[in-house]
Amino acid sequence: MQGGLKQNITKELFSGLYREYRASIMAGDYPALTAQRENAIRRFEESGFPTTKLESWKNTDLKESFAREYNVVLKPEQGVDAQKVFRCNIPHLDTAIMGQLNGWYVSKDVPLMELGNGIIMGSLAEAIKKYPALVEAHLGKYTSSRTDSNTNFNADSFTDLNTAYFQDGVFIYVPDNVKSPKPVQIINVIHHDENLFLQSRNLIVLGKNSRLSLVHCDDSYNHQPSFSNVVTEIYLGENSSLDHYKLQNLNNTSTLISTVYFQMEAFSNLKSHYISLNGGLLRNNIRLRFNGPQGNANIYGIYLMDSKQHIDNQVFIDHAFPDCTSGELFKGILDEHSSGVFNGHVLVERNAVRTNAYQSNRNILLTETAKVNSKPFLEIYNDDVKCSHGSTTGQLDQDAMYYLRQRGIGEDSARMLLMYAYADEVISKIDIEPLKYRIEDMVKKRLQGELQICEACVLHCSTPEHPMEFVIDMTKI
Amino acid sequence: MLLSIKNLHASINGKEILKGIDLDVNQGEVHAIMGPNGTGKSTLASVIAGREVFDVTSGEVIYKGRNLLKLAVEERAREGIFLGFQYPVEIPGVSITNFMRTAVNEVRKYKGLDPLGGGAFLKLMEEKKKLVELTSNLANRSVNEGFSGGEKKKNEIFQMAMLEPTLAILDETDSGLDIDALRVVANGVNKLRTKDNAFMVITHYQRLLDYIVPDFVHVLFEGKIVKSGTKELALELEEKGYDWIRKEQRDNGIAG
Numbered sequence: 001m002q003g004g005l006k007q008n009i010t011k012e013l014f015s016g017l018y019r020e021y022r023a024s025i026m027a028g029d030y031p032a033l034t035a036q037r038e039n040a041i042r043r044f045e046e047s048g049f050p051t052t053k054l055e056s057w058k059n060t061d062l063k064e065s066f067a068r069e070y071n072v073v074l075k076p077e078q079g080v081d082a083q084k085v086f087r088c089n090i091p092h093l094d095t096a097i098m099g100q101l102n103g104w105y106v107s108k109d110v111p112l113m114e115l116g117n118g119i120i121m122g123s124l125a126e127a128i129k130k131y132p133a134l135v136e137a138h139l140g141k142y143t144s145s146r147t148d149s150n151t152n153f154n155a156d157s158f159t160d161l162n163t164a165y166f167q168d169g170v171f172i173y174v175p176d177n178v179k180s181p182k183p184v185q186i187i188n189v190i191h192h193d194e195n196l197f198l199q200s201r202n203l204i205v206l207g208k209n210s211r212l213s214l215v216h217c218d219d220s221y222n223h224q225p226s227f228s229n230v231v232t233e234i235y236l237g238e239n240s241s242l243d244h245y246k247l248q249n250l251n252n253t254s255t256l257i258s259t260v261y262f263q264m265e266a267f268s269n270l271k272s273h274y275i276s277l278n279g280g281l282l283r284n285n286i287r288l289r290f291n292g293p294q295g296n297a298n299i300y301g302i303y304l305m306d307s308k309q310h311i312d313n314q315v316f317i318d319h320a321f322p323d324c325t326s327g328e329l330f331k332g333i334l335d336e337h338s339s340g341v342f343n344g345h346v347l348v349e350r351n352a353v354r355t356n357a358y359q360s361n362r363n364i365l366l367t368e369t370a371k372v373n374s375k376p377f378l379e380i381y382n383d384d385v386k387c388s389h390g391s392t393t394g395q396l397d398q399d400a401m402y403y404l405r406q407r408g409i410g411e412d413s414a415r416m417l418l419m420y421a422y423a424d425e426v427i428s429k430i431d432i433e434p435l436k437y438r439i440e441d442m443v444k445k446r447l448q449g450e451l452q453i454c455e456a457c458v459l460h461c462s463t464p465e466h467p468m469e470f471v472i473d474m475t476k477i
Numbered sequence: 478m479l480l481s482i483k484n485l486h487a488s489i490n491g492k493e494i495l496k497g498i499d500l501d502v503n504q505g506e507v508h509a510i511m512g513p514n515g516t517g518k519s520t521l522a523s524v525i526a527g528r529e530v531f532d533v534t535s536g537e538v539i540y541k542g543r544n545l546l547k548l549a550v551e552e553r554a555r556e557g558i559f560l561g562f563q564y565p566v567e568i569p570g571v572s573i574t575n576f577m578r579t580a581v582n583e584v585r586k587y588k589g590l591d592p593l594g595g596g597a598f599l600k601l602m603e604e605k606k607k608l609v610e611l612t613s614n615l616a617n618r619s620v621n622e623g624f625s626g627g628e629k630k631k632n633e634i635f636q637m638a639m640l641e642p643t644l645a646i647l648d649e650t651d652s653g654l655d656i657d658a659l660r661v662v663a664n665g666v667n668k669l670r671t672k673d674n675a676f677m678v679i680t681h682y683q684r685l686l687d688y689i690v691p692d693f694v695h696v697l698f699e700g701k702i703v704k705s706g707t708k709e710l711a712l713e714l715e716e717k718g719y720d721w722i723r724k725e726q727r728d729n730g731i732a733g
């Protein structure tokens with residue numbers, strides 16, 4: 001496969017490849033996984049890729065992405081110098097780094113590490129072999145959409161395709177009562193001379209009363225087109241807590257379909273941050289289920305798009321149990337010909353009394369050609385709830401612009417200040433201080449049009465000899 | 478002459494607001510501008526500051542010997558024009574510190590000066606905060622966000638102190654201030670007064686002029702300056718209101 005013919009992306013292609021490479025795809029499977037794959041490919045063959053005819057894909061057209069030819073990768077590349085690809089330079093941020101190159105886990109030492117405190121982290125392919133029972137208990141268990149019939153989310157054929165095909169990805173297991181001392185950072189880099197179509201799968205399991213901070217970056221290293229279909233399943237055991245960061249800085253010819261399933265048990269806590277700085281077409285499917293009472297989830301998003309970039313955030317939260325709280329705050333700045341979609345759907349089931357949920361999506365359009373389609377939506381089946389939703393789209397505040405300029409601040413700087421202040425409402429929610437400062441820097445660079453795709457990826461930097469400097473120093477004094 | 482306004486006409490959305498203003502301001506002078514609601518005082522201030530929504534249809538404004546109307550808002554500000562807003566704008570997410578640091582350094586850059594470093598800037602800020610008795614807590618907050626009316630006005634004077642303008646236009650900075658705050662604001666202005674700068678103080682109340690003693694008082698009425706005098710004119714207005722001005726205008730109108 002590697003280095004094989006470039007192909008157009010069609011249902012038939014994946015149907016055919018699956019039959020042809022079935023044996024090698026399943027080589028490492030435990031029996032139930034094979035069964036899952038077989039079911040998944042059948043469903044995929046029935047539904048095919050989504051089109052704009054589907055409600056949930058109405059405003060995101062994959063035609064252009066599909067029109068490109070890609071290499072479908074089924075085997076990892078040999079001889080990768082992990083040290084060269086992943087060099088970290090966030091000052092004062094001490095993370096455990098897990099590298100992924102073109103979807104494959106890149107091991108520095110061993111493919112799967114077991115730390116002294118019982119934490120297991122490394123390659124999912126390796127975990128399937130070494131800990132099949134642990135993986136089996138979770139993998140593919142949270143991806144079925146229970147609410148297909150009565151929501152506007154269709155069973156996602158991308159998840160099915162991923163289940164049928166995935167070979168590797170990241171696996172993290174935090175045992176009961178263990179609090180990970182360091183943030184874990186997954187750096188997923190796309191770097192290849194040819195167009196790639198890749199499908200990786202990540203599984204993250206937090207045991208009871210455990211705690212983890214997870215920084216998950218998607219970066220490209222060059223301007224080669226790519227298509228990623230990434231599925232991540234995250235299980236939050238009872239009373240566990242996860243601080244989750246998703247950073248996206250991909251090139252303008254990349255397509256990323258990222259689907260994250262959060263399964264939240266009783267008393268669990270989630271903070272998730274989606275920071276989308278660049279990408280050709282970014283689709284974030286976020287599906288969360290409260291699977292026990294008293295869960296608490298906050299999801300924040302900031303997206304900064306320009307040229308013809310497109311971002312689509314789809315958030316579905318299933319309040320299936322009482323006394324859970326969920327909050328969504330997504331803010332975007334759209335410039336030039338970029339476009340955005342926000343589709344928030346909160347489902348409050350009949351027994352989910354005392355639910356607290358709010359959804360907010362706000363957008364600033366900097367040009368007349370930028371557009372946004374925002375649809376926050378509540379579906380509530382009991383009376384004892386506190387829910388709110390809202391959506392606004394506007395321009396930068398002209399009175400504020402005038403006020404800033406009257407003090408001698410030039411138009412560009414004034415615009416920068418206002419955009420930065422707007423984004424900061426989301427960025428200030430980041431709890432890890434060094435990470436917050438780093439992301440503040442990146443957002444400033446992005447707003448000034450100085451953020452590089454290839455040289456300075458989200459958190460690590462392959463050209464650390466260029467320190468970042470800002471014309472406007474907005475660091476807190 | 479610092480500022481010379483001749484036969485200035487300005488309109489918004491086709492509606493004429495300023496109908497031929499003539500006004501000269503020299504360095505070292507304080508001019509008070511009074512007049513009934515809606516007669517164009519804030520409009521005059523906005524046109525001098527360069528707000529783009531107003532169209533200047535005729536007349537000229539010469540500032541430091543240059544055609545002011547050709548300059549953008551920020552250029553006028555960098556040339557020393559400061560407007561204390563009647564209604565200061567709230568800017569969530571921008572702290573006063575960052576705002577002022579950006580402003581001070583952009584003005585310095587324009588003048589060919591090196592930017593102030595963090596330490597020097599903080600020192601300057603402390604000094605000016607004292608001048609207007611601004612609490613630290615306020616300075617760390619977002620610009621005007623959730624400020625009381627009086628706090629907003631104090632913040633305007635603080636910004637003026639930071640930027641040390643050549644021509645400061647204070648649009649009803651005294652409105653909404655309690656007696657102590659009024660004194661603080663007035664003291665601030667008096668401390669900043671030099672022989673090289675000038676103030677245009679727009680107010681409805683003679684009380685402010687007890688503290689900031691003006692060299693001239695002008696009455697703006699229906700888009701024109703219809704009367705100019707010394708501080709005694711303010712006292713007369715306080716006593717008699719604007720009816721006699723209205724009557725005079727009517728009579729003049731008939732006479733003319």
Ligand SMILES: Nc1ncnc2c1ncn2[C@@H]1O[C@H](COP(=O)(O)OP(=O)(O)OP(=O)(O)O)[C@@H](O)[C@H]1O
Pocket residue numbers: 489490494512513514515516517518519520521530563
């Ligand atoms: N943006 C605008 N659009 C339309 N009309 C405006 C606008 N701004 C001002 N005006 C009008 O111009 C006239 C003068 O307004 P201005 O604010 O200059 O009055 P003022 O003398 O400052 O009054 P006050 O004492 O109440 O502050 C008013 O009739 C006002 O309604």
Ligand SMILES: [Mg+2]
Pocket residue numbers: 518519520563648
């Ligand atoms: Mg006014």
